Amino acid sequence: MMKKKITVALAGNPNSGKxxxxxxxxxxxxxxxxxxxxxxxxxxGVFDFQGYTVSLVDLPGTYSLTANSIDEIIARDFLIEEKxxxxxxxxxxxxxxxxxxxxxxxxxxxVPLVLAFNMYDAALxxxxxxxRELISELLGIVSVFTVATKKSGIIELMEKSILLYEGKLGxxxxxxxxxxxIEKELNLxxxxxxxxxxxxxxxxxxxxxVKIIEQDGQILKKIQDSPVYQEIKKQQSESIKKLKxxxxxxxxxxxxxxxxxxxxxxxxxxxxxxxxxxxxxxxxIDKVLIHRFFGIPIFLLSMWLIFRLxxxxxxxxxxxxxxxxxxxxxxxxxxxxxxxLIRSFIVDGIIGGVGGxxxxxxxxxxxxxxxxxxxxxxxxxxxxxxxxxxxxKIGLHGRSFxxxxxxxxxxxxxxxxxxxxxxxxxxxxxxLINPFMSCGARLPVYAIFIGAFFPEKMAGNVLFSIYxxxxxxxxxxxxxxxxxxxxxxxxxxxxELPPYRIPTIKLVVxxxxxxxxxxxxxxxxxxxxxxxxxxxLSNYPAxxxxxxDYGGLIKKAEETGSRSKVEELQAEKAKxxxxxxxxxxxxKKISPLLRPLGIYDWKVSVSLIGGFVAKEIIIGxxxxxxxxxxPSEIHMSLQESLKQxxxxxxxxxxxxxxxxxxxIFVLLYVPCIASIAVIKRETNSWFWPIFTxxxxxxxxxxxxxxxxxxxxxxxxGI
Amino acid sequence: xxTLGTVDKGKNVKIVRIGAGTGLLGKLNSxxxxxxxxxxxxxxxxxxxIISRDNMRLxxxxxxxxxxxxxxxxx
Numbered sequence: 085m086m087k088k089k090i091t092v093a094l095a096g097n098p099n100s101g102k103x104x105x106x107x108x109x110x111x112x113x114x115x116x117x118x119x120x121x122x123x124x125x126x127x128x129g130v131f132d133f134q135g136y137t138v139s140l141v142d143l144p145g146t147y148s149l150t151a152n153s154i155d156e157i158i159a160r161d162f163l164i165e166e167k168x169x170x171x172x173x174x175x176x177x178x179x180x181x182x183x184x185x186x187x188x189x190x191x192x193x194x195v196p197l198v199l200a201f202n203m204y205d206a207a208l209x210x211x212x213x214x215x216r217e218l219i220s221e222l223l224g225i226v227s228v229f230t231v232a233t234k235k236s237g238i239i240e241l242m243e244k245s246i247l248l249y250e251g252k253l254g255x256x257x258x259x260x261x262x263x264x265x266i267e268k269e270l271n272l273x274x275x276x277x278x279x280x281x282x283x284x285x286x287x288x289x290x291x292x293x294v295k296i297i298e299q300d301g302q303i304l305k306k307i308q309d310s311p312v313y314q315e316i317k318k319q320q321s322e323s324i325k326k327l328k329x330x331x332x333x334x335x336x337x338x339x340x341x342x343x344x345x346x347x348x349x350x351x352x353x354x355x356x357x358x359x360x361x362x363x364x365x366x367x368x369i370d371k372v373l374i375h376r377f378f379g380i381p382i383f384l385l386s387m388w389l390i391f392r393l394x395x396x397x398x399x400x401x402x403x404x405x406x407x408x409x410x411x412x413x414x415x416x417x418x419x420x421x422x423x424x425l426i427r428s429f430i431v432d433g434i435i436g437g438v439g440g441x442x443x444x445x446x447x448x449x450x451x452x453x454x455x456x457x458x459x460x461x462x463x464x465x466x467x468x469x470x471x472x473x474x475x476x477k478i479g480l481h482g483r484s485f486x487x488x489x490x491x492x493x494x495x496x497x498x499x500x501x502x503x504x505x506x507x508x509x510x511x512x513x514x515x516l517i518n519p520f521m522s523c524g525a526r527l528p529v530y531a532i533f534i535g536a537f538f539p540e541k542m543a544g545n546v547l548f549s550i551y552x553x554x555x556x557x558x559x560x561x562x563x564x565x566x567x568x569x570x571x572x573x574x575x576x577x578x579x580e581l582p583p584y585r586i587p588t589i590k591l592v593v594x595x596x597x598x599x600x601x602x603x604x605x606x607x608x609x610x611x612x613x614x615x616x617x618x619x620x621l622s623n624y625p626a627x628x629x630x631x632x633d634y635g636g637l638i639k640k641a642e643e644t645g646s647r648s649k650v651e652e653l654q655a656e657k658a659k660x661x662x663x664x665x666x667x668x669x670x671x672k673k674i675s676p677l678l679r680p681l682g683i684y685d686w687k688v689s690v691s692l693i694g695g696f697v698a699k700e701i702i703i704g705x706x707x708x709x710x711x712x713x714x715p716s717e718i719h720m721s722l723q724e725s726l727k728q729x730x731x732x733x734x735x736x737x738x739x740x741x742x743x744x745x746x747x748i749f750v751l752l753y754v755p756c757i758a759s760i761a762v763i764k765r766e767t768n769s770w771f772w773p774i775f776t777x778x779x780x781x782x783x784x785x786x787x788x789x790x791x792x793x794x795x796x797x798x799x800x801g802i
Numbered sequence: 803x804x805t806l807g808t809v810d811k812g813k814n815v816k817i818v819r820i821g822a823g824t825g826l827l828g829k830l831n832s833x834x835x836x837x838x839x840x841x842x843x844x845x846x847x848x849x850x851x852i853i854s855r856d857n858m859r860l861x862x863x864x865x866x867x868x869x870x871x872x873x874x875x876x877x
Contacts (some may be wrong), residue, residue: 148832152825178857182834210857298828336827337820337837344836357856366859367844376847469861473849481863482850578833578866581852581859 087137090249091166095159095190096174097183098145099462099582101202104232105174106142107594109242133242141168147182149189151302163195164286170245171195177207177214177229178583180355184223184347188260191225194288197255198245199227205234211358219354224256233588259290260346262339265330269323270294276319280312296320297327298336366583370466379470390454391551392544394447394527401446402531409435409442425623433619447531449600451524455493456595460587464489468579478559479566483577484514488558491521492551493599495759498523499766509570513562515766519755519780520558522551525699529750532703536723537743546744554751557783618694618705621667628664630657681749681785682742682792685729692749698756741801745792752784804874806851807867809843814875816840821869830870834858840875 096102106114110129127142143162144155151157163171173190175183180201190197201207201214220227226244230237247253261267273293278284283292287307295303296316307313327335373382413435420427458464464486472482483505491498498518505511522530530550534543634657641649663672663686671690678689687706694701703722710725729737754777755763763773796802809815817839820827834855835841845852850861862870 148828150828150832152829152832179834181856182858185832185834212857340827340831340836341838343831344838370845370859374845374852465861469850469852472861472863476849476864482861577850577861577863578829578835579850579861580833581861583857583859 087132087135089137089139090169091139091141092170092172092245093141093143093162093166093168094172094174095143095163095186096145096202097147097176097179097186099580100145100174100176100183101230101232102142102145102174103594104588104591105172105200105202105230105238105241106140107590108232108235108238109138110140134246136246138242146186148186149193150298151300157302160193163190163193169196169249170198172198172200172241172245174200174202174230177201177204178210178212180207180212180214181347181351184350185343187223187225188343188347191223191258192260192288192291192294194257194291196248197225198241198248199223199225200230200237200241201227202230202232204229204237205231213356213358215354215356219350222258222350222354224258226253226255260343262294262342265327266297266335266339266342269297269327272323273297273316273319276312276315280310283307283310283312294339297323298339299324366462366581369584370581373463374466374470379466380474383467383470388544388548390451391547394450394454396544398446398450399531399535402528405442405446425626428623429619433616445600445604447524447527449596451493451527452596452599453592455490456592457587458489459595460585460591462582462584465579465581469581478562480510480513480562481577483579484510487514487518488521491518491523493524495519495521495523495755496762497599499759499762502766509566512570512767512772513565515763516565516772516776517558517562519759519776520554520561520752522554522751523699525756526750528703529699530747532706532723532726533743533747536726537738537740550747550751553748553787557752557787561783613697617697618667618690618701621670622665622690623661624666625664628661630660677785678749680792681788682745682796683749683788684731684737684742688746692753695750696754696757698758699750702750739802741792741795744795744801745788748791749784749788752787753781754784755780803871805868806843806853806862806870806872807846807864809846809851809872809874811843811846814840814842815872816875817870818873819871821871826866826869833860835860841872 094102094106106127106129110131113131114127114129125144129140129142131138131140141162143159146153146156146159149156149160149163151160162168171190173187175187187197187199199220201216204214207214214229216227216229226248228237228241228244230241232238244253248255262270270290270293273296274289277287277289277292292303292307297320299320307316310316324335331338373379375382413431416435417427417431420430458467467489468482468485470482471485475481475484484502487498487500487502487505489498495518498521499515502511502514502518505514530547534546538546634653638650638653638657641653667690668686670693671686671688674689674693675684675686678684678692683689687710691702691705694705706726707722710722726738731737754760760773760777763776764770767773803818806815806817817835817837820830820837830836835853839855841853841855843851844854844859848864850863851867852859852861854860
């Protein structure tokens with residue numbers, strides 16, 4: 085028999101432990117997609133429970149279901165449009181009163197609701213004890229205590245959800261009473277709404293009436309096709325006028341009061357608070373971490389440590405992957421004819437290129453591990469707080485810092501995270517400067533060049549300075565944008581500082597794995613295509629007009645038995661073939677433009693073209709180009725090849741300064757195609773992504789030029 | 803009437819009015835802050851103001867803190 089499918093949605097505040105419950109229920113059986121038309125992640129997991137196949141959807145964490153942010157709109161739309169069979173509202177038990185605001189909105193939406201009073205152990209420690217039966221009774225909703233981190237209550241939660249679904253448990257419909265005057269106006273609106281059955285079938289009439297009084301633009305837009313829309317509009321203005329004549333501007337305050345009365349009424353009966361002045365451990369930690377003088381240095385130090393650790397821990401892993409790939413390459417290569425195109429395609433195109441991409445996984449893993457720890461420990465919110473004053477100086481606020489910080493992992497989620505910034509100007513500036521935050525994909529480029537041209541003890545500092553250059557450029561650019569393009573007041577914000585928690589390993593690892601997975605996903609498609617494309621560019625046209633008759637010369641050399649002469653000629657031939665390929669031609673055309681920056685290697689110019697597809701490709705391309713240009717059986721590591729790059733006269737192509745200038749250029753120039761695509765989506769126009777591509781590349785040229793020319797003048801690193 | 807932005811660290815205050823508009827009011831409500839609430843100022847050093855209410859710690863941006871009117875509570 086086919087199992088019956090039901091959809092269960094998880095709703096709750098940020099930091100309520102929603103994700104932990106989601107992970108507990110679905111295990112590793114999760115898939116991440118985007119909500120249609122937007123870039124907000126939709127996490128879905130499937131599992132079997134008591135003869136049902138449950139599809140669990142993790143809604144974005146929100147404090148309410150108004151139209152304050154895209155997350156709230158998405159959560160709300162999902163509940164209204166998809167009508168999940170069960171909605172589990174995850175509640176932070178130690179913040180019951182606050183959490184119930186969302187619960188109340190869910191109740192008004194008349195969704196089939198189950199409350200999970202989560203983190204109940206933590207609440208008890210804080211002296212909060214909840215009479216669950218009583219609160220269930222008062223609100224008329226089924227509820228369960230859970231401690232998701234200890235797997236407790238999870239089964240019961242699902243059992244009750246199923247019972248509710250099967251109708252063996254029931255919820256009462258309790259609604260807020262807004263008082264005679266407001267209720268009267270709501271009733272008038274409800275009467276009109278009920279005349280359009282399509283409207284009343286989709287939205288609970290009272291909920292819709294409240295939204296209309298509150299002038300929720302997003303909802304009004306959705307119902308404008310209704311035949312009763314004009315009547316609704318007319319009634320809306322009449323009702324608002326009437327209520328304002330009674331209460332002046334305090335209508336909304338009054339409605340707020342009524343809701344609060346409802347919540348606090350329930351809480352005062354069912355919640356006992358035995359200890360006063362709680363939260364103290366977090367407060368003590370905060371005394372140090374958000375200290376007005378120590379806060380920022382501690383933050384910078386921890387970031388520096390994260391980068392140091394990422395760099396040093398990932399290097400051995402990268403080496404391991406490299407040698408593994410080399411072995412794989414030579415084993416596969418040995419089955420195929422020397423010099424054949426198919427061998428070159430497999431060994432150089434696929435293993436050399438995509439394999440090069442695979443070797444970045446350790447870096448991405450470690451960086452996202454650290455970011456997950458920052459996020460789940462509660463420190464991320466403090467970062468927004470301590471950076472707020474500083475961010476104000478560049479015309480942004482603390483919340484813009486989180487997207488920027490995420491940009492260090494990958495600009496794509498960084499740009500996406502800017503969605504939570506409500507103010508248009510703030511959001512735009514945050515998006516446009518995000519590409520200057522050096523993402524994880526650029527890190528391997530630095531790793532290769534720093535490893536090749538800087539002594540090991542300097543490596544961490546050089547790396548840190550590159551990140552710092554990105555930040556400085558971002559700050560300057562943000563200031564300029566704020567002053568001339570996106571003018572206006574800096575929006576203010578309210579942000580929760582959740583208590584510090586030790587994040588569970590599972591949560592951190594899941595988060596990290598999600599990121600690695602989405603990176604690999606990208607690598608599997610875009611980067612693979614990019615690498616094959618670059619391989620094509622560097623191997624075609626296949627019949628080049630050689631300057632010498634290599635075939636004849638090689639044959640002659642073979643006859644004389646001079647093995648070294650043969651190899652020399654083969655190398656020369658391969659090099660010429662590459663130079664005359666599409667890639668070589670293109671690279672050489674761009675190369676003069678980069679010479680003033682100290683970037684003399686046309687192979688680098690070719691890689692930079694590939695870097696537009698994805699930054700990961702830069703190293704992949706370089707590896708491909710160098711292995712293609714060097715047919716020697718020994719697969720020299722890229723670093724060695726770079727170190728040995730020389731001009732025809734034998735002088736070195738790279739000094740540390742050249743490498744540094746190159747890294748600065750890579751840091752700042754055109755963002756990858758994925759970032760461009762996200763900027764397009766987030767700004768909803770083609771102008772901004774194209775503008776970003778042009779302006780970042782211009783800045784990259786100017787900064788790298790200055791670094792190289794000034795450095796050369798002062799005699800640094802040459 | 804004084805605003806939250808002017809309250810010193812460590813002081814207990816009662817919220818008497820929240821500046822006009824459904825946006826700000828709804829947002830504060832959703833985060834558990836209402837007119838009539840008693841809150842404590844934990845940190846007020848130029849940037850956002852940190853307040854506590856029960857187990858919550860909220861950072862309220864400077865601009866917003868100037869739209870929240872409070873009355874000081876007796877110790």
